[in-house]
Every structure is written in structure tokens, then in C-alpha cells.
Amino acid sequence: MADDYHLGVIGNGRTCALVDAMGSIVFCCLPDFDSGTVFASLLDEHKGGSFRIEMIGGKVVGQLYERNTNVLVTSFEGEDGAFDVVDFMPRYTADGRAGAENDVGPDVVRKLCLLRGTPRVRVVYDPKLDYARGETRVVREPTRLKAMTEWQSEHGPVYESLYLWTDLDAAAVQSADETVLEQNRFLLLSYHDKVQIPDLDLVDLMLQRTRAYWLLWSARTHLPVQYRREVMRCALALKMLQFGPTGALLAAATTSLPESLGGERHWDYRFCWLRDASMTVTVLHHIGHPTMATRFIDWVLRTVPTRNDSLQIMYGIRGERELTEKILGHLSGYQGSHPVRVGNAAFTQEQHDIFGVVMDVIHKDLTMRQRTPESLDRIWTRVRSIVRRVAASWQEPDRGIWEIRGEKRHFVFSKVLCWVAIDRAIRIAELLDKHAWADKTRQLLNEIHADVCERGWNPDKGAFVQSYGASDLDASNLLMAEYGIIAPSDPKFIATVERSQKELCIDGLMFRYRNCDDFGTPESAFTVCSFWLVKALASIGRREEARTLFESLLRAANGHGLYGEDLDFRTRRHLGNFPQAYSHLALIDCALVLSREEDNEMIHT
Template sequence: CWLRDASMSIDTLLFMKQRTAAERFIGFVKKILKSSRDEPIQIMYGIRGEQTLTEETLDHLSGYENSRPVRIGNAAYHQVQNDSIGYLMDVIYKYYLYFPGTLDEVEEIWEIIKNMVRSVKAAWHKPDRSIWEFRTREMHFVFSKVMSWVAFDRASLIAELLHKESYARKWRDEAESIRTEVYEKGWNEELQCFTQAYGNRDYDSSLLLMQFYDFIAPDDERYVKTVKAIKENLYHEGLMYRYKAEDDFGVPTSSFTICTFWLIEALFMIGEREEAREIFEKMISYSNHVGLYSEDLDFRTKRQLGNFPQAYSHLALINTAVLFSEEKELSKFIRP
């Protein structure tokens, strides 16, 4: 269970008021984080709470269409990805905002929240592997800083709800210091946009999410310029690259499906709604015969590649589809 992927999925389900799945996930989180209270919070755990997920290569298997190597486990489990806790803190905040808990439940989650904040405080100013889990590269990734801000911001909101004003004030100040640093070091004056990492010139689709998590207003000139720069440089044949910089596997050659949905939402939020709708309608046509998506799409043929079906792709599809609904309060009409 990737904490990031699971939290993003539950966030979408929470918007649709699907309480049962969210409740089970929060229970899972409580269990694993209580049992490992004195240990660093990992980016992923086994579905039974396992902490060691050793990666192995199965050389006797050829893989789908000879796509070796075939692996089990995941070597990324011990990576430092400083964005991870932000998604979880965001979904915990929303869960208890929608479904208030008992005093005992709240006290239990409060201890976990304090531990999560300690982890973020110790790590946010350090380089990491980012949302894209680079295996051989650590940098000060801008989006990791953004999600560290989210962790402190949502923790402060939770503290306010619980009338713990000293914590709320302290965590708000920490969040603001992160935002100030991102504005200073993440912005490239020459390119006129936020870039993938401090001091570099690479474009990164994850930065389209800055407004989604309320780090920056969608009408802020810096965000508008960033969206346009990312589209100009990463949009190709109706689809989006995650980034074009060389990674552990070379220069990316396929589109990462969720990134095109991120672009659609970003364009919608900055007022380019007709263009957003056009791209969305094209994306709908790229699904398979039962409306599902894989992790990647081939730019030229639109063939589905990678993990299938991919949770990322479908949560983004739902989030984007809601934007174009005539009734923006769709969730009011759906029974939990």
C-alpha cells in the first residue's frame, strides 16, 4: 500500500461521500503507524502492515511481451519521498471534517498526527526522491516541498478544530516558512515558472497540482505562467510527459496518463475551459473498450502501456469529470 496513491484514491472517494472505504483506510493507517511509532514513517507498507518489502527479480519469467525484468516486492519502500505524508494528512483532515469521530478516536489520531508532523519537520528541508521515485537521484524537488507545506497546513487546521491553538499557530508558521522558501528557490525568473527542483530548468507535471492542494491561488500569475510553460514543453500529441529530463531508465518515451488529467484541471482552473474540455474529450476516447486506463499511453498510437488498470488514472478521471458537471455540488445527490 503506497500511502500516496491510497490517500489520493481515498480523497476522491471522500468527495463522493464513500465513507466505508475511507473508514477502512483510516483504520489501516492507525494500525500501521501506531505499531511503528518510534520508527520513520515509510512511503509504503504491505497490505498486512509489513515494513520490509524486499524487491526480487524473477528471471525465469519473461513478462508481458518479453518486458523483462519481472519483479516482486518494491525497492522503493525505503526511499525518502518527502511528499508522501502531505497526501495522508490532507485525507485525514477531510475524513474527520466530514465524519467527526468520538473523543477516543480523535485522541488516538491526534497522537499519530503529531508523529507525522515530527517526521515532516525533520525531513522537509532535505533532498528526496520525489513523487516520481527516482532511484539514483536526490534533489530539492519543488513538489515535495509543496506537499510538506500541505502536511503542516492540514495539521494546523486539525489542531484548530480540536482547539489546540498553540499547535495550530506553530504549524501555520512552519507551513509559511516552506511556502516562502518555495517562492524564493522554486521559481525560475528566466523561465518565468516553477521548475522541477531548486536550481534546475526542468519542467514537471506534478507542479500542476500546486493549486489543487491550495498552495497557490489558481489566478496567481506565477501559477498561470507555470501551467502555460508546462503545457508548452510537456504536452505532445494530445498527452503529457511527466517530465522530459533523463531519469533512471533514460529519457521518457511515453505519456503518464494522470498528468494529462492534471493538465485538464489546471487549464480549467486558470480559465482556459474550452481547451480543457477539448483535451478531456480526447482523453475519454483513449480509454479501452470498457472505459479503463493504464498507467501510460503511447504518444503516437495511444496504446495502453504499464500497470493496468491504474488507480492514479481513474481517480484523476473522476476528479476531472466532476469539473465539467453542470452541478458542481454533485456529491450532495449521492447517498453515502
């Protein structure tokens, strides 16, 4: 079972937990997505800690999500009987009296539901707090088990604690002894000490309210005629990955899951990359969740600087600018792939594509909702500030969309997004009746466009290439037509799509690029790039080929319809951090494109 991501995810917009196919929680950070781990056997089987439920004389016979929810059910069966473990993180709709929809607790609830017989159960509760950097002790108190750790950091002493309530025999849970399940039972884990002591009635209420929340949210989701089940699961995953307190959308729920086993490419993805913003806003509006999109846009606009501060490619989920990268040398890594990292040094990189992404989001926002005069003033200041930055830096090399840590280069896609920044700025100016400013800025727009078309095109290769003067291809150029710098019918774009498919695609899976970088030659397929190829093929009129490729990617999902960042070319096993938001956004985007004709036919009949 360890040869792939046989993982389900439960979450509530504050944090999440990964549950393996055996019903064990193998990764969980509390209280928030970016907090220290309390279970991390995914990153070190021996030191990381886990929360297992086992059946003596029985086994797991199935695992699935309750329909249209993020409630995960693992079924056990054996000679003595059968039971389900129902895992969820509580999330409720606002009741109008107290609390709010995004005011959710860092709680994990595991309900053991007896189906028949008297099965024997063992709970193995093995928390390792704060990335297992210190020893974790578990003590039994009158109403709960309390886990504690203390260790000395470079900044002083660190203390963390965790609480577990259960109506099972607490001594048996603490010592991992077997117990007989004669009725429904619960285990409730929380970062906080509870004012209201949990019991089974409360857990049942929490479960029903959580089911209701997800069912109501799913009912508001606009699904295409085709691929409805796949789109719904992706949408539910995205909702889990939006940090409720701020609206930021995480790139992924995990850190340091490797892009290739034994390689060095493993990073902390529990942050928000601005480049995901454009697709996020578009997709969320199309599937009927404009509030999610609005909250994300508002987070972006609160986070990005107004005038002179540098614009970063990524931020913490509360808008933090410092994301210092550290290596946790005491953890062996996923299947021995190390190092394990927390933080991400890419926050310091200069990547010019970010200008276009932010400006594109601002433009979309202005076309989708009304703004107050005061907010328009702030937005107009940001727009002019970004344009000044683009004018000053677009001719300089950068690190590119793939965050290459070696030598800076003149990446074609970075230049394309600089063009996007100016193009959208002009459109914004016209929306705001700043026509003189727009006319003055068109010269810069035309200058960047001419530069990309002349220096980004390699006539010998017959395609737009990765960087000026190079012959290597890059999957990001499949997005050129979507951003509008070139028409999808343009022979140069068609040639770029066809050449990219020939050189970067193996059995329907795409490399980002194939040339060596500072970590060697890429070895795995980048999942989102395969979806980019689907959309590019559809845009140039090869819809049936795009559909065939898309449906092969649907078959590559894990058993719950979820995706990591990467796929192995040979085995199609998942790699990289999981679940990755961008992969799920791209799947929805492609499904909407490929189902468009059927959707339009339904609307007009």
C-alpha cells in the same frame, strides 16, 4: 490483438483476473492480489500459463461487461452455433446470518451459456502456479482437476495447489480435446478445496447473487450529469481494486507491465501507495461511497506509525512494511520486456511528499465523520509526530514523487507537500481546540512557503520547476493550486500550467518530466498527468480547452473503458500496469469538475 491492452478485468476485492479479447484468462493471482500467479501468459506467453476457451470452427464476435457490473461476457459464434462465456468472481452482500460483505472467496467462475446449435468447444486449462517457478502437474480426481507444484526456495520447500470443478468432460478438459456444447456448462476454479461440491445450480445462484451485489452497489453511486458511463466503469474498477479484508487500495492489479516496450521501467504495483490516499478519499465521498473511503482511511491510520518508526511511501495490502524486490529471470516479460519483478524496492525510499498526503487524509477524515475521544487522542499523537518529522527533514533532499532511484534532490513538489503537512496539521489543531500549538507552528508553515516560492520558481523558465536550481519542468507542480499553496488565479501558477502544457504535452498526452533520470529519458505519457492538466486548465478558467482534452483522453480508454498507467504518444496504446487505480480516480475527479455546473443546475431546478 497483442498491440494493446484488449483486456477486461473480473474481481471481487480479494483478487482479480485479466481476460483478453479472445476470452482467455492471461493473468490471475490466487488467493490474493499479491499472491503468486496461477496464470501469467501476459508476462510470458510460453511459460506463464493461461485458461482458454475456444470454439472449433467459430470465433469471438464480441465482449462486454453486463451493465453496471463486473461480470464479463465473451460471445462466440460459428457455423455450428453460438454461446457466451460469462466470467465473474463471486461477491455477495451480507445476508445478516453468516459471513460478511468482504469475506469473499478466491474463486473464478466461467459459465458457458448455450445460445443456439451444438457448438464444438475446446478448453485449454494450463495453470502454472507460483509464477511458474516449478513444474505444475494437473491430475484428474473423481470430482475435479487438481493442479500442484513443488519447488525449493531459499527458505525451504514450497507447495501450492489449485482446484477446478466442471460439468464438462473432465478428461477432455485435461487433454484439451474438443467437446460438444449441448447445454449450459460451468468451470469453477478455486484456491481452496470446496466443502460444498459445485454444480450448475450453485453456479447459477453465485452468478445471480454477484449480479445483485454489483447492481446494488452501482445504484448507490452518485454520477455526474455528464460522463456517467465512463465514471461508472471507473468506479466499478476501483471497487474491485480495494482489498476487502483490510480496505487498502491497490495501485494496480499487475506486476511488470512495462512503461515502454523493451525498456527497464516495469515494477510490481500490487501494493498500496499512500500518495493515492488524498484523491481516493475525496473522490469516493463525492461519488457516494463513504464507507469505501472510511475503510481506506482506517487502513492508513492502522498502518502508519504512531511515533518514532519511519513513515513509508507504500505498504503491503495487509500493512506489510517489507516489500523486498526480486527478479524472476525465468519469465521473458510482456512482449519480451524484462525483467519481471515481484516486490518493490521503492518501499525503502525517503520521499517527503508522503507527510503531506497522510496529513491531508487525516484532516479530511476529521471533517467528514465523528470520532471518539480515544481515536482523537491517537490521531493527535500521529499529527504531532509527523510535524516533528517534517520540521527535521523538509530542508533535506529526497527521491521525489516519481521515486527516482538516483541522486537525491530538492524536489519542489516534495517541499509543497511538506507545506501541506504543516498547513493541515494547523487546521487539525484548530479543530481540536489546540490553538496555542497552531499559532506556534505557523512560523514553520510560512518558512516553507517562502522557500518554495523563492527557490522553486525559475524566473528564466517562467515557471515552478522540478527541483531547486533546475530548469526542467515536472507535471506534479500542476497540483500546487489544488493543494492550496498557491491560488489558481496567481500569475505564477497560470504561467506554470501554460509552460508545462507547452513543454510536457504532446497531442494531449503529458510526460511526467522530460529530463533524464537513472533509467534514461521517459518515452511514454503518464496517464494521470494528462488528467492533472485537464483539472489545472479548468482551475485557471480554460474550461472548454480542458473539456476538449478530457474527451480526447476518454477516447484513449481501452474497449472496456479502462486505463493502464501509461499511453504511447504515437499510437495511444496502453502501457504500464493495468488497470491503474490512480488513472481511474483522476478521470472521475475531472468528470466531476467538468460536470459541476450542469450538476448544480440540476440540483437547483
